Amino acid sequence: MPLLPTIVPSMILASLSAPLQAPYLTQFRTPPTKNNRTTTHIIIGTAHIPCNSAMEVRNAINALKPDALVLELDAERYELLCQMSSNSSTSYYGAEFRAAVSCAENNSIPIFFGDQKPQETLRALFSPATPILFPPPIPNNSTINVPQTLLSDPLKFLPLLPSTLLLPYLPPDPLTLLALALFLYRTYSIGILNRDAVLAENACHAAATMHRLQRKDVWRARFTINTSSALRSPPPLPSSSLPLFTTKRAIGHNESRRLSLFEPRWLRLVDFLSANPGAQVGLVNASNKVYTPKNESTRFADLILERKARMCDLVSVSETTRNVSGDRKAVIVLKGGAELIDVDESSVIFDNGLPLVVCDDTGKRNTVNENDETEKTVLSVVGLVHANGVMANIEKMIERSNEIKL
Ligand SMILES: *[C@@H]1O[C@H](CO)[C@@H](O)[C@H](O)[C@H]1NC(C)=O
Ligand SMILES: *[C@@H]1O[C@H](CO)[C@@H](O)[C@H](O)[C@H]1NC(C)=O
Ligand SMILES: *[C@@H]1O[C@H](CO)[C@@H](O)[C@H](O)[C@H]1NC(C)=O
Ligand SMILES: *[C@@H]1O[C@H](CO)[C@@H](O)[C@H](O)[C@H]1NC(C)=O
Ligand SMILES: *[C@@H]1O[C@H](CO)[C@@H](O)[C@H](O)[C@H]1NC(C)=O
Ligand SMILES: *[C@@H]1O[C@H](CO)[C@@H](O)[C@H](O)[C@H]1NC(C)=O
Ligand SMILES: *[C@@H]1O[C@H](CO)[C@@H](O)[C@H](O)[C@H]1NC(C)=O
Ligand SMILES: *[C@@H]1O[C@H](CO)[C@@H](O)[C@H](O)[C@H]1NC(C)=O
Ligand SMILES: *[C@@H]1O[C@H](CO)[C@@H](O)[C@H](O)[C@H]1NC(C)=O
Ligand SMILES: *[C@@H]1O[C@H](CO)[C@@H](O)[C@H](O)[C@H]1NC(C)=O
Numbered sequence: 087m088p089l090l091p092t093i094v095p096s097m098i099l100a101s102l103s104a105p106l107q108a109p110y111l112t113q114f115r116t117p118p119t120k121n122n123r124t125t126t127h128i129i130i131g132t133a134h135i136p137c138n139s140a141m142e143v144r145n146a147i148n149a150l151k152p153d154a155l156v157l158e159l160d161a162e163r164y165e166l167l168c169q170m171s172s173n174s175s176t177s178y179y180g181a182e183f184r185a186a187v188s189c190a191e192n193n194s195i196p197i198f199f200g201d202q203k204p205q206e207t208l209r210a211l212f213s214p215a216t217p218i219l220f221p222p223p224i225p226n227n228s229t230i231n232v233p234q235t236l237l238s239d240p241l242k243f244l245p246l247l248p249s250t251l252l253l254p255y256l257p258p259d260p261l262t263l264l265a266l267a268l269f270l271y272r273t274y275s276i277g278i279l280n281r282d283a284v285l286a287e288n289a290c291h292a293a294a295t296m297h298r299l300q301r302k303d304v305w306r307a308r309f310t311i312n313t314s315s316a317l318r319s320p321p322p323l324p325s326s327s328l329p330l331f332t333t334k335r336a337i338g339h340n341e342s343r344r345l346s347l348f349e350p351r352w353l354r355l356v357d358f359l360s361a362n363p364g365a366q367v368g369l370v371n372a373s374n375k376v377y378t379p380k381n382e383s384t385r386f387a388d389l390i391l392e393r394k395a396r397m398c399d400l401v402s403v404s405e406t407t408r409n410v411s412g413d414r415k416a417v418i419v420l421k422g423g424a425e426l427i428d429v430d431e432s433s434v435i436f437d438n439g440l441p442l443v444v445c446d447d448t449g450k451r452n453t454v455n456e457n458d459e460t461e462k463t464v465l466s467v468v469g470l471v472h473a474n475g476v477m478a479n480i481e482k483m484i485e486r487s488n489e490i491k492l
Contacts, residue, residue, distance in 0.1 A: 286479030
């Protein structure tokens with residue numbers, strides 16, 4: 087990654103702006119919506135190597151008490167990080183993310199994944215259709231002071247060194263240099279600038295979700311899943327059960343959806359469906375889904391769910407095995423029905439991780455006045471090379487959404 091070009095413009099910018107109290111922090115308070123809702127977006131710029139970042143993140147969370155935490159990770163990298171954290175000898179990478187996760191758990195703060203999968207970034211890199219962004223957006227209101235951050239904690243320079251070490255080896259031929267510069271800019275644009283936009287979008291999604299949670303549009307479900315191998319053949323479900331699937335995308339009426347299932351809790355559901363032909367299931371949209379592995383037999387789940395689930399018919403079930411491990415896997419096809427049912431914290435239980443609708447006296451939620459003013463704080467933990475770009479994108483998105491409302 088050509089990290090150097092990012093730092094240079096940020097350095098110039100940052101030295102022009104008035105620094106916040108800490109040089110690695112920047113914040114932006116959105117103007118109030120017509121319902122007086124505001125969000126304070128705070129970005130903390132970190133280095134993912136051993137340095138002061140972990141301590142800075144811990145202090146920031148304890149001092150600012152954010153309502154939500156956005157991490158520059160995707161679900162897969164998060165899981166890897168959590169597995170690494172049980173072993174301190176492999177904890178070279180991402181100590182600041184681990185500190186953030188631990189603080190979030192201690193304070194019940196929901197975590198949101200801010201980044202796309204590395205495969206998506208790679209795909210974009212090799213796709214000629216990916217647009218190249220010129221030039222990097224600049225935050226209006228406050229920027230992270232990159233030079234001061236680096237000077238006060240020189241260890242943060244380390245990730246930048248590889249690109250500077252390349253400099254003496256650059257070929258002297260100007261055309262080759264030009265080609266290399268274009269190549270590097272393209273990599274920079276796709277690897278950094280495009281991801282700044284993704285991170286900003288997810289920070290705004292986190293803010294919107296927390297406001298919806300406040301006015302009880304959505305609800306939060308936290309539960310433990312026992313993944314111990316002793317539970318591979320769990321008790322069957324009672325035949326009157328209405329199980330729920332939780333997916334990141336809602337299903338429409340008449341829409342078909344294919345789901346691949348291999349976790350024991352879902353295979354238990356597959357067994358139930360095979361034994362009860364004609365049984366229906368619900369499908370509920372999750373605004374956020376985070377699973378944290380604790381040890382070899384326990385996972386914590388933290389979901390934010392919609393209050394409506396669509397009733398679905400089972401079209402087909404087929405049993406296969408997973409490619410590498412050979413473990414059991416089922417592929418089921420659902421079709422969305424016309425009926426929507428209410429689901430919420432009083433009607434759904436999690437039977438070892440399997441959501442079951444146990445009663446239908448929902449709809450009694452206390453609706454919060456739409457005009458209740460709320461203020462939410464979202465803290466995003468991102469690498470120093472992203473920090474100012476993410477903030478600029480957030481400002482741009484807020485401005486655009488205000489224009490739409492006006
Ligand atoms: C929003 O807050 C302002 C100032 O506190 C107040 O004057 C206004 O009535 C509020 N608007 C709503 C819709 O609550
Ligand atoms: C941590 O990792 C090292 C090297 O991979 C391994 O030797 C050690 O057993 C691990 N410790 C734990 C507690 O898992
Ligand atoms: C979270 O709480 C645990 C147990 O009280 C403690 O050991 C840990 O240091 C805390 N984490 C942070 C980041 O404060
Ligand atoms: C951003 O800065 C401009 C100029 O200093 C100021 O007018 C505006 O209110 C600021 N906006 C926010 C949301 O802080
Ligand atoms: C998980 O289930 C196994 C088998 O029933 C049990 O022995 C174990 O104690 C459970 N673990 C937890 C953390 O509940
Ligand atoms: C779903 O399919 C039924 C039967 O074919 C049809 O009557 C209905 O209009 C469809 N609804 C939607 C939303 O497509
Ligand atoms: C479902 O959740 C996703 C992710 O939060 C969201 O983008 C989408 O708008 C939701 N769809 C519905 C119908 O609620
Ligand atoms: C795993 O973690 C859970 C919850 O913290 C605990 O109850 C359980 O005993 C642990 N199991 C093992 C094998 O360490
Ligand atoms: C899994 O195996 C099937 C059949 O051998 C193959 O078609 C498929 O591409 C494989 N999938 C992956 C993800 O490797
Ligand atoms: C940023 O600055 C530009 C030019 O001064 C201005 O048009 C825009 O409204 C500002 N955006 C925000 C979010 O303050």
